[in-house]
Amino acid sequence: MKINDFKLECYFGLYEFTAPYLLTQSDCESMTTEELLAMEPGAKEDYLKQWLGYTETWGDPALREVIAGLYQDMKAENILVFHGAQEAIFAYMNVMLNPGDHMIAMYPNYQSAYEVANSVPDCAFSKWWVKDGGDKWVIDFDELEGLIQPNTKVLAINSPNNPTGYTFTNEEIRRLCKICKDHDIYLFSDEVYKGLEMDGETRDWMADHYEGCVSLGVMSKAYGLAGLRVGWLASKDTEMLNKVVKFKHYMSICDSAPSEFLSKVALKHSDQLLKRSHDLIVENIKLADQFFEKYAYLFEKKEISCGPVAFHKLLIDMPVDEFCQMAVDKKGVLLLPAGIYDMEGQYFRMGYGRKGVPEALEKFEEFLIENGFTK
Numbered sequence: 573m574k575i576n577d578f579k580l581e582c583y584f585g586l587y588e589f590t591a592p593y594l595l596t597q598s599d600c601e602s603m604t605t606e607e608l609l610a611m612e613p614g615a616k617e618d619y620l621k622q623w624l625g626y627t628e629t630w631g632d633p634a635l636r637e638v639i640a641g642l643y644q645d646m647k648a649e650n651i652l653v654f655h656g657a658q659e660a661i662f663a664y665m666n667v668m669l670n671p672g673d674h675m676i677a678m679y680p681n682y683q684s685a686y687e688v689a690n691s692v693p694d695c696a697f698s699k700w701w702v703k704d705g706g707d708k709w710v711i712d713f714d715e716l717e718g719l720i721q722p723n724t725k726v727l728a729i730n731s732p733n734n735p736t737g738y739t740f741t742n743e744e745i746r747r748l749c750k751i752c753k754d755h756d757i758y759l760f761s762d763e764v765y766k767g768l769e770m771d772g773e774t775r776d777w778m779a780d781h782y783e784g785c786v787s788l789g790v791m792s793k794a795y796g797l798a799g800l801r802v803g804w805l806a807s808k809d810t811e812m813l814n815k816v817v818k819f820k821h822y823m824s825i826c827d828s829a830p831s832e833f834l835s836k837v838a839l840k841h842s843d844q845l846l847k848r849s850h851d852l853i854v855e856n857i858k859l860a861d862q863f864f865e866k867y868a869y870l871f872e873k874k875e876i877s878c879g880p881v882a883f884h885k886l887l888i889d890m891p892v893d894e895f896c897q898m899a900v901d902k903k904g905v906l907l908l909p910a911g912i913y914d915m916e917g918q919y920f921r922m923g924y925g926r927k928g929v930p931e932a933l934e935k936f937e938e939f940l941i942e943n944g945f946t947k
């Protein structure tokens with residue numbers, strides 16, 4: 573199998589661990605193992621006794637049970653655990669897409685959601701664009717219906733969306749599930765940023781609404797525990813999960829036992845962890861709002877209703893990739909330009925889930941002043 577380079581990962585590979593001011597990260601602030609274990613009485617002692625043999629390919633039954641509890645209508649048998657969300661996407665798409673199939677992906681999107689389709693011979697892929705609606709990003713359901721073909725097998729969506737932050741309302745979730753059901757399309761719903769609502773509407777997991785839907789969840793983003801590398805697929809379609817698990821046999825085989833243990837501890841305190849990330853994002857957005865108000869002649873700010881990322885627009889006459897390159901080269905401020913998503917336009921991604929955002933914003937402002945961008 574030949575697959576194109578993962579542009580975002582290549583870019584982060586250059587800067588994520590060297591640039592001092594990260595202003596585009598999509599994962600929320602993490603913590604130490606000690607801090608996590610302190611959330612649960614007795615967890616530290618139990619962790620030290622954790623057996624380090626192989627684990628079950630489907631995931632620790634107790635962990636699957638805890639994950640199932642996040643949903644309205646799932647049992648442990650509906651959960652398949654993976655080594656991160658990335659592995660789950662790769663396994664699912666490889667199993668589902670065959671020559672002659674057509675898939676639709678919400679776009680822009682995390683590259684792995686559609687890159688497998690590009691790598692399967694004679695598998696067609698259409699983009700359902702999230703569009704620039706001025707102060708926010710918008711989506712058109714009629715356009716989606718127009719993209720559906722008789723051989724459309726999978727619709728891949730990502731809500732809250734990376735990078736635009738677009739998040740389906742519960743009404744839109746029901747509409748989307750109905751469209752897929754009516755056309756007999758599998759729905760791959762990447763919900764790795766779920767749980768960080770700022771508009772007061774708690775979103776449903778999509779897999780609770782439609783048998784043919786699989787919800788992708790992960791410890792990395794909203795929970796801030798990316799180093800655990802634990803993700804999962806949840807679906808009522810256990811026949812499909814039984815096919816996907818066979819692909820996992822050729823990848824990680826099973827997950828890391830210490831990570832599964834720590835994920836169980838974390839998910840028992842799911843609300844507390846989500847609140848921690850949510851509150852940090854809200855505080856950082858307040859600062860970003862002040863920043864964008866001050867520099868309204870340089871940027872068009874896009875509102876977000878949920879999640880840690882926003883995709884703003886640069887208004888000056890300089891290609892956004894050059895602008896972002898200059899910010900990281902001259903001041904160590906990392907942003908993510910639209911080209912990483914194979915997208916035209918002057919957009920760049922900002923991430924609000926990290927403790928370092930206030931300092932990174934200050935450095936970003938210094939960069940603007942020192943390089944003649946300000947009036």
Ligand SMILES: Cc1ncc(COP(=O)(O)O)c(C=O)c1O
Nearest residue numbers: 656657658682730734764790792
């Ligand atoms: C939308 C989306 N899905 C999946 C992933 C992969 O998550 P993980 O790194 O936990 O495997 C990412 C990571 O950035 C993402 O943004």
